[in-house]
Amino acid sequence: QQPVQSPQAVILREGEDAVINCSSSKALYSVHWYRQKHGEAPVFLMILLKGGEQKGHEKISASFNEKKQQSSLYLTASQLSYSGTYFCGTSGSRGGSNYKLTFGKGTLLTVNP
Amino acid sequence: DSGVTQTPKHLITATGQRVTLRCSPRSGDLSVYWYQQSLDQGLQFLIQYYNGEERAKGNILERFSAQQFPDLHSELNLSSLELGDSALYFCASSVAGSNQPQHFGDGTRLSIL
Numbered sequence: 001q002q003p004v005q006s007p008q009a010v011i012l013r014e015g016e017d018a019v020i021n022c023s024s025s026k027a028l029y030s031v032h033w034y035r036q037k038h039g040e041a042p043v044f045l046m047i048l049l050k051g052g053e054q055k056g057h058e059k060i061s062a063s064f065n066e067k068k069q070q071s072s073l074y075l076t077a078s079q080l081s082y083s084g085t086y087f088c089g090t091s092g093s094r095g096g097s098n099y100k101l102t103f104g105k106g107t108l109l110t111v112n113p
Numbered sequence: 114d115s116g117v118t119q120t121p122k123h124l125i126t127a128t129g130q131r132v133t134l135r136c137s138p139r140s141g142d143l144s145v146y147w148y149q150q151s152l153d154q155g156l157q158f159l160i161q162y163y164n165g166e167e168r169a170k171g172n173i174l175e176r177f178s179a180q181q182f183p184d185l186h187s188e189l190n191l192s193s194l195e196l197g198d199s200a201l202y203f204c205a206s207s208v209a210g211s212n213q214p215q216h217f218g219d220g221t222r223l224s225i226l
Contacts, residue, residue: 002155030212041115041203041217042156049212087156091212099144099207100169101215103156 001025003090005104012078012111020073020107022088031064031071032089032101035082042087046073075109083111116140119204119218127226131192134221138185138206144168145187146207146215147179151200162187163209191223199225 003024010018022031029050034042048064048071061074071090075082085108089101116139124132138145147159158171162181173179176194181187191198201222205215 032215034215034217041219042205043115044214044216047212047214089156099212100158100161100171101146102158102171103148105155 002102003088003104005086005088005107007107008105009108010110012109014078014080014111014113016078016111018075018078018109020075020086020088020109022071022073022090022104024069024090026069026090026092028064028066028069028071028090029093030091031062032091033060033062033071033073034087034089034103035084036087036106037084045086078109078111080111080113083109085109115216115218117204117206117216117218119202119221121221122219123222123224125224125226126194128194128196130194131190132194132223134189134191134202134204134223136187136189136204136206136218138187138204139216142206142208142216143185144207144209144213145181145185146205147173147187147189148203148205149200150203150220156203159189194225196225199223 031048033045036042064071085106089103118137143164149157159173161169179189201220203220205217207213
């Protein structure tokens with residue numbers, strides 16, 4: 001089942017903060033976050049795993065609430081380069097060699113000067 | 114540059130035709146994933162291969178098929194094309210299947226006339 005992202009869109013001024021949420025109706029093992037700029041490929045930002053392990057960029061933070069089946073991506077002191085569509089991808093699988101990610105519809109973030 | 118190569122970048126064809134999209138994963142990556150991205154549906158997972166074997170399947174139509182070859186490159190075959198198949202098709206790769214970042218190619222834009 002497709003995770004639900006909120007908000008659908010957000011407009012910021014440079015230097016402001018934003019939070020993007022991702023909720024699932026199913027139990028989650030991991031949440032992936034990607035950013036896609038217009039006309040480009042999605043780019044990996046972060047993975048959060050059940051149990052607290054995180055892999056990703058130093059300047060981006062995120063949380064994963066396993067009980068609520070939610071994840072939030074925190075973008076602080078936003079820069080113009082943060083603009084793009086942010087997708088969360090979720091998996092209920094612990095792993096192994098098959099690994100299906102289900103992506104949300106995305107959150108369009110626009111940072112203005 | 115993600116290291117994932119997709120060809121061709123653009124394809125224009127007519128309804129009823131058949132096309133083949135090609136993907137070369139990053140060096141060392143064993144898993145290949147195919148996604149379809151349309152404006153209203155976001156990133157839809159189609160299928161995953163790991164080291165030559167199909168490992169996970171999403172909402173892939175029966176008219177679509179894929180394979181991964183011994184050199185790990187993959188092909189997505191789309192047949193009996195319909196107008197609704199017009200979309201951006203992404204290939205991604207990861208080291209293995211389990212909880213690893215997926216690295217996306219630049220995509221193939223398919224337009225059905």
